[in-house]
Amino acid sequence: MDEKDGARRRPLRADAQLNEDRVLRAAAEAFTRDGVDASVKDIARAAGVGVGTLYRRFPSKELLVEATYRNEVRALCEAAPILAASSPPREALRTWMVRFMEFMAAKHGMAAALRVVLSDEGERLQTRTDLTEAVHHLLGTGVARAGVTARDVLMALGGISLIAENDQDPELAVRLIDLLLNGVLKAPTVSA
Structure with missing residues (x-):
C-alpha cells in the first residue's frame, strides 16, 4: 500500500502468502x-496454521493488529x-x-491497539x-446528487458505524446505509 510496507516486506512464497491471507482473515x-x-x-487455529507459523510472520500481537x-x-x-465494474452503481x-x-x-x-500502532497522523490521513x-x-458514474462528495459519504459512514457500534440492533447499520443511499443517489428517472 505504501513505501513503508514495500520496504520492509519481501514477496512471500505462494504457500506462505496463502497462510498469511488466512491468518489476516481469521484475525x-x-x-x-x-x-x-x-x-x-x-x-x-481458525486460520489452520500453527501458533509458531503465526508468530514467525507476526512476532507480536501489535504487528498482527497493524497487518490486519x-x-x-x-x-x-x-x-x-x-x-463498480461488475455491479449496477447503486448495488x-x-x-x-x-x-x-x-x-x-x-x-x-x-x-486500543491501533492507537499505539498507528500513532502517525500522516498515516491516518493517508x-x-x-x-x-x-x-x-x-x-464516479454520475449517480450521486449534485453537491454530494466522496468525503461526505465517508464521514456519514463513519457516523453510522459509531451509532451501530453502541446499539444492540444488528440490522441498524444496514437500515442507515439504505437511508444514506437514498440521500446520496439521484432519484431514478421515470419513463412514460
Whole structure:
C-alpha cells in the first residue's frame, strides 16, 4: 500500500502468502468479535496454521493488529473498482458501504491497539484519502446528487458505524446505509 510496507516486506512464497491471507482473515474476524483480547492461539487455529507459523510472520500481537488493519484497508480500496465494474452503481455502492461497516467493526475491535500502532497522523490521513478515493470511484458514474462528495459519504459512514457500534440492533447499520443511499443517489428517472 505504501513505501513503508514495500520496504520492509519481501514477496512471500505462494504457500506462505496463502497462510498469511488466512491468518489476516481469521484475525479480522477475531478482533471484530473479541477486540484486542482475541486469542492468538484461536486466530492460528481458525486460520489452520500453527501458533509458531503465526508468530514467525507476526512476532507480536501489535504487528498482527497493524497487518490486519492494513490488509482490511487495502481490500476495501481494491473492492471499489471491482464492484463498480461488475455491479449496477447503486448495488456497487451499497455493497461497498456494507463492507465498510464490517471494516469499521474490526477496526473498533482493534481500537486500543491501533492507537499505539498507528500513532502517525500522516498515516491516518493517508488511509482516509485512500478510502475517500474508493468512494469517489463508486460515485464516479454520475449517480450521486449534485453537491454530494466522496468525503461526505465517508464521514456519514463513519457516523453510522459509531451509532451501530453502541446499539444492540444488528440490522441498524444496514437500515442507515439504505437511508444514506437514498440521500446520496439521484432519484431514478421515470419513463412514460
